[in-house]
Amino acid sequence: MRLGGVLRCRSVIKQQYVPQHKPVLNDDIKRLEEFLLSRPNILVLTGAGISTESGIPDYRSAGVGLYARTNHKPIQHSEFLKSDAVRKRYWARNFVGWPNFSATQPNATHYALARFERELRIQAVVTQNVDRLHSKAGTKNIVELHGSGYVVKCLDCDYRIERHEFQNILTSMNPAFSDAPDMIRPDGDVEIPAEYIENFKIPTCPQCDGNLKPEIVFFGDCVPRERLDAIAKMIYTSDGLLVLGSSLLVFSGYRIVLQTKDLKLPVAIVNIGETRADHLADIKISAKCGDVLPKLFDYRPTT
Template sequence: MIVKHTCCNGKSIRFCFHLYKSNLAFVPKCNPTTTEDVRKLKEFIDKHHRLCILTGAGISTESGIPDYRSAEVGLYARSNHKPILYKEFCNSEAIRRRYWARNYVGWPRFSSLKPNITHEILRDLEYVGKVECIVTQNVDNLHSKAGSKKVIELHGTAFRIMCFNCDHKIYRHELQEVFQKLNPSMVATTQMIRPDGDVELSQAQVENFNVPACDNCGGILKPDIIFFGENIPRNIVEKVKNNIENSDALLILGTSLATFSSYRIVLQAVEANKPIAIVNIGKTRADEFMNLKLEGRCGDILSKVWQLNASNNSIR
């Protein structure tokens, strides 16, 4: 079904419903959201005109990317794998080789995943002028793929590579071509993908994997993402804080706020006296601060909000 309506600023939008099929393999079970809760979220969005939107892994699970912490379907629930630590990556050539070998095998699938209805609705919210910024904890680039422009990547992006030594940057797709040339006999497939795009490989598959140095200075290459144990750059922290202050509300989607980098954003919003709404499955670290909380799947709830808007033929 395709719905077309015109907003109060004269912009016309075409919304497609039921054409997108969610991938629910990594979405935890949840009860349906009530119509009353959907209406409350619609009122929250209608009331505020400069939304700061904070997104987490729970919006990308419907695109086929697992999160870490969800009950039964998160990575921690399905395996004993722990994400790589920043100091480990910095200090060990063997760990870097293992990381890049796994990342190399997982990259074709990870990089091909597409935005889902949540990403598309947030893009359209931005288009009609409702979004001050989108702060995402995700490194999957799906907001940008969907067409959102006002995106702050809190934890960086897996689609860019940096050098420890000279800060030279290249696109991850370019590095994949270099890996292919250096490792022509590397053949591996896997069905298990991880939140940051790497996969499980045997030690034998890893030990002969060749990792290039920076072609600018010979330094160590690292994905331009914030590893566990690494600090968020100060300029990003300040940029987020400024956007919180310039917004009139904070809308949180698909995160338990377990990391301090995301929890700090809630504290900043509370300090700035901004109303806060959240859509998430399960408890969060900051439930006590929420003015409105909806339990449920982001794609389901936001599409219902959008259908209400479409039926009213307006977004205020």
């Protein structure tokens, strides 16, 4: 296959997780640009909808989200704490999927936000995503609301290890998973035989022998208080909020909108389909973020 065909194929694969959407209107781009120009200290909140264009599926999008395509359900914090079997299943799936997940690259929206930060058009990015794509794109001032998949921590002490290094440890402990790439389905989900999961070995903490967990806020867990306080201060010193690619159904994200409106600050939302905060938005654009953000401020990339 020629290079052009390969690039087109990769583009199709990345776009398979983007919900159906209409083309963005030029008037909407102009409205959002004027909104940002008048508020150079805007805070940005991003959700899974900006990473779907990089090939990472979200949970809830109609027809293409994980809930619609597979029987995969998000891990519950309480189940992870209580059940050795749940921890084995989680880490086995995570182990198989990690090479693809960690190799994912930012898309035009991530790069646009990094540019806006350099040009002093935004204050910071608060992201609900755990994929580190904002960092890969070059954004510096980031708060990872739900943590990061790139760090593993002990549940009982202060031990931490980088996820790439942890992958090497898992590889050495589970030689039977040498055929792990074959367990990734064409839709990107992971299919692991039950006997593999039952025999999957997970190291304990080398400091205290406790259980290890990714530094991610699982469903049912709480965002650390200091992180919430830091975000509240950022909202207070901002002049508005821009929400990108989030349905805001998770309260930790919706709360940021409520805090912004409590301060009588404006909110703009760009998202395919409805969100929980549409009734609070001063501007709502139902479009793909990648069709909007890169076109702001008359930007033309160099060739």
